[in-house]
Amino acid sequence: xxxxxxxxxxxxxxxxxxxxxxxxxxxxxxxxxxxxxxxxxxxxxxxxxxxxxxxxxxxxxxxxxxxxxxxxxxxxxxxxxxxxxxxxxxxxxxxxxxxxxxxxxxxxxxxxxxxxxxxxxxxxxxxxxxxxxxxxxxxxxxxxxxxxxxxxxxxxxxxxxxxxxxxxxxxxxxxxxxxxxxxxxxxxxxxxxxxxxxxxxxxxxxxxxxxxxxxxxxxxxxxxxxxxxxxxxxxxxxxxxxxxxxxxxxxxxxxxxxxxxxxxxxxxxxxxxxxxxxxxxxxxxxxxxxxxxxxxxxxxxxxxxxxxxxxxxxxxxxxxxxxxxxxxxxxxxxxxxxxxxxxxxxx
Numbered sequence: 048x049x050x051x052x053x054x055x056x057x058x059x060x061x062x063x064x065x066x067x068x069x070x071x072x073x074x075x076x077x078x079x080x081x082x083x084x085x086x087x088x089x090x091x092x093x094x095x096x097x098x099x100x101x102x103x104x105x106x107x108x109x110x111x112x113x114x115x116x117x118x119x120x121x122x123x124x125x126x127x128x129x130x131x132x133x134x135x136x137x138x139x140x141x142x143x144x145x146x147x148x149x150x151x152x153x154x155x156x157x158x159x160x161x162x163x164x165x166x167x168x169x170x171x172x173x174x175x176x177x178x179x180x181x182x183x184x185x186x187x188x189x190x191x192x193x194x195x196x197x198x199x200x201x202x203x204x205x206x207x208x209x210x211x212x213x214x215x216x217x218x219x220x221x222x223x224x225x226x227x228x229x230x231x232x233x234x235x236x237x238x239x240x241x242x243x244x245x246x247x248x249x250x251x252x253x254x255x256x257x258x259x260x261x262x263x264x265x266x267x268x269x270x271x272x273x274x275x276x277x278x279x280x281x282x283x284x285x286x287x288x289x290x291x292x293x294x295x296x297x298x299x300x301x302x303x304x305x306x307x308x309x310x311x312x313x314x315x316x317x318x319x320x321x322x323x324x325x326x327x328x329x330x331x332x333x334x335x336x337x338x339x340x341x342x343x344x345x346x347x348x349x350x351x352x353x354x355x356x357x358x359x360x361x362x363x364x365x366x367x368x369x370x371x372x373x374x375x376x377x378x379x380x381x382x383x384x385x386x387x388x389x390x391x392x393x394x
Contacts (some may be wrong), residue, residue: 048093059086060180067184073121073131076188077114080152083184084110090173102168106177109151109161116148133188136195146196146204152185154227155234156207163215163227171272174223175263178230179256186237186252193241201238206328208235213335220274222266225339229298230259232336239329240313243320246393251309253389254382258298258306261375265291268372274346281347290376292344297379299337305382312390 059082066079084107091103124141125131136142147158154162166174193201212232219225233255241248265287271277280288297304302311310333317326382389 048089052089056086056089059083060176064180064184068187071133073117073125073133076133076184077118077121080110080114080117080184083181084114087173087176087181090176091169093173094170096168098168100168102165105161106165113148113151116144116151120144120148133191134195136192139197142196143200145192146200149185149189150204153182153189153234154231155204155238156211156231157204159208159211159231162231163224166223166227167221169223171223171263171267174226175260175267178226178259178263182234182252182256189238189241190245190248193245198242201242202325205235205239206325206332208232208238209329209332210235210335213332213338216339217335219339222272222274222277222343225343226259226262228339229336230255232332233259235332236309236313236329239325240316243316247309247312247316247390249393250389251313254305254309257375257378258294261294261372261379262291262298264370264372264375265294268370274343277343277346278350287372288347290380292347294376294379295340295344299340300333301337303383304380305378308383308386308389312386 063079063082063084063086066082067076068079070076070079088103088107091106092099120141121131123144124136124138127138127141128135136145149155151158166177169177189196209232212228212230212235215231216225216228219228233251237248237251237255240251266272268287269277269280269283271280280291293304297306300306300310310330314326314330317329
């Protein structure tokens with residue numbers, strides 16, 4: 048792709064997200080979401096492969112349906128209230144339809160089936176954008192309207208997301224699908240705490256962005272798309288392979304890594320609210336996700352490749368390319384000491 052076209056598309060992605068973040072009018076927020084969607088479609092189809100075309104078509108249809116539902120919701124709300132303000136939703140129908148539309152945008156269960164198929168047809172850098180940056184605008188709308196939505200519906204969807212996100216990734220061999228189900232499970236944790244402590248949801252979102260970005264960057268470095276290719280990682284770069292294993296444990300929420308912070312604080316807050324059964328189910332659902340993270344770590348560390356190349360070892364070859372990967376790895380693993388500071392900053 049031409050650098051000029053790529054710069055225009057990335058600028059449009061940023062512009063669409065910023066318009067949605069600063070908007071107080073439903074039509075302006077909808078316009079930002081549409082700019083976002085239209086800007087990422089060419090990035091999806093730059094592979095010129097049938098799977099990329101299929102993924103772009105699926106993504107466009109889902110996002111267009113969700114955007115149409117948001118526009119319909121805002122129109123119904125404006126009919127009853129007389130204004131287009133995002134912070135003013137007074138009808139139950141508008142609240143339910145808005146929850147469904149934002150869930151389709153974010154890939155929250157039971158509207159999650161498009162996300163694994165779409166990620167499977169894209170390259171890793173486009174998967175990175177879709178799993179991180181594209182979550183910001185719908186999540187901002189969800190934060191602005193969370194006190195107007197149905198709490199029982201959000202709780203049910205959060206529990207379904209964590210269970211299905213962990214269950215769906217168990218039998219997968221494609222890394223992009225595994226990361227898609229990981230994203231679904233993390234979205235469930237964010238939606239659950241959104242009703243009680245929105246600032247804690249922001250901490251969870253920040254750590255999710257750091258973990259997912261570092262994981263996709265490492266997969267891009269190794270050019271690994273499935274578990275079989277992942278077994279060659281130790282030959283290419285032993286140190287980065289060790290860091291990838293720690294990042295996987297951080298995604299699973301094991302202490303003392305950074306991924307333990309949101310799960311620890313969320314379970315603590317849910318327990319304070321007296322929802323002991325829900326807290327137990329959420330903690331147990333994490334074990335499902337942790338299983339396939341451990342499976343990937345096992346494939347990298349304890350499974351030797353059946354065909355070791357006779358050429359010079361990859362890790363002896365020096366590269367002059369600088370990446371933000373070391374900083375992302377440090378943030379993915381060592382944020383627990385500053386957890387109280389992060390909580391105070393977001394309050």
